[in-house]
Amino acid sequence: MEALRASSFSLFQFTTIPARLPRPRFEKPMLNFPINHRPNSHISSTSHHKEPESRLFTAASPAVSTVIQDSQQGEKFDWYAQWYPIVPVCDLDKRVPHSKRVMGLDVVVWWDRNESGWKVLDDRCPHRLAPLSEGRIDQWGRLQCVYHGWCFNGSGDCKFIPQAPPEGPPVHTLKNACVAVYPSTVQNDIVWFWPNSDPQHKDILAKQKPPYMPELDDPSYTKSMGNREIPYGYEVLIENLMDPAHVPYAHYGIMQVPSPKDR
Numbered sequence: 219m220e221a222l223r224a225s226s227f228s229l230f231q232f233t234t235i236p237a238r239l240p241r242p243r244f245e246k247p248m249l250n251f252p253i254n255h256r257p258n259s260h261i262s263s264t265s266h267h268k269e270p271e272s273r274l275f276t277a278a279s280p281a282v283s284t285v286i287q288d289s290q291q292g293e294k295f296d297w298y299a300q301w302y303p304i305v306p307v308c309d310l311d312k313r314v315p316h317s318k319r320v321m322g323l324d325v326v327v328w329w330d331r332n333e334s335g336w337k338v339l340d341d342r343c344p345h346r347l348a349p350l351s352e353g354r355i356d357q358w359g360r361l362q363c364v365y366h367g368w369c370f371n372g373s374g375d376c377k378f379i380p381q382a383p384p385e386g387p388p389v390h391t392l393k394n395a396c397v398a399v400y401p402s403t404v405q406n407d408i409v410w411f412w413p414n415s416d417p418q419h420k421d422i423l424a425k426q427k428p429p430y431m432p433e434l435d436d437p438s439y440t441k442s443m444g445n446r447e448i449p450y451g452y453e454v455l456i457e458n459l460m461d462p463a464h465v466p467y468a469h470y471g472i473m474q475v476p477s478p479k480d481r
């Protein structure tokens with residue numbers, strides 16, 4: 219849980235400010251493993267077959283172990299068996315699909331008006347692998363691929379193949395025509411996803427929920443959320459956020475900061 223909270227900072231920042239009680243709150247250390255551990259360096263693959271990066275980290279692949287073993291404490295942490303925040307809802311437009319990369323996975327986030335929910339699908343069309351995030355929402359509220367127009371519902375089922383003859387076999391119902399769907403939910407006005415599309419995790423939300431941050435839903439707090447892609451790991455950002463002494467100098471001229479009182 220603590221490592222999961224830490225990981226959220228690599229995706230977007232959110233701040234909550236108590237309206238009347240400006241007292242800093244410090245939580246216990248967020249890391250479950252020594253800070254110089256690079257998570258990816260502990261991902262071991264038993265396969266020598268080189269796959270594209272986004273496939274390497276697909277937790278559904280049986281060839282990849284994503285469990286981190288802490289050699290000192292014997293604890294295990296599976297990076298692909300956790301909820302991850304993808305994007306604040308306020309940054310999403312229901313009219314278009316959105317491309318996101320989280321934990322090495324390329325996903326498309328889109329509003330399924332037929333089910334009134336945000337959906338998170340693999341960002342690859344099963345036909346010719348075009349990014350579904352570059353497609354559109356069609357007039358029936360389906361996600362339509364930009365390349366040949368295949369249409370998918372929020373469960374990843376292919377509902378329409380424009381080139382398939384209507385009197386022919388229902389090829390769109392074949393499993394190979396479906397898109398992988400990740401479990402997802404909205405909590406604290408944030409879209410979260412579970413980075414494993416294996417059907418056995420379909421109902422994971424009933425067993426395990428994303429970490430809840432009550433301050434984000436508390437109207438006595440002021441909150442602001444932002445979403446920024448950053449080309450480094452969460453541990454670097456956390457180290458930076460926990461080092462306020464750098465702010466007046468590293469952000470000189472670009473942020474409003476109090477002038478130093480002493481010389």
Ligand code: FES
Pocket residue numbers: 343344345346347348363364365366367368
């Ligand atoms: S690549 Fe998506 S429909 Fe052809």
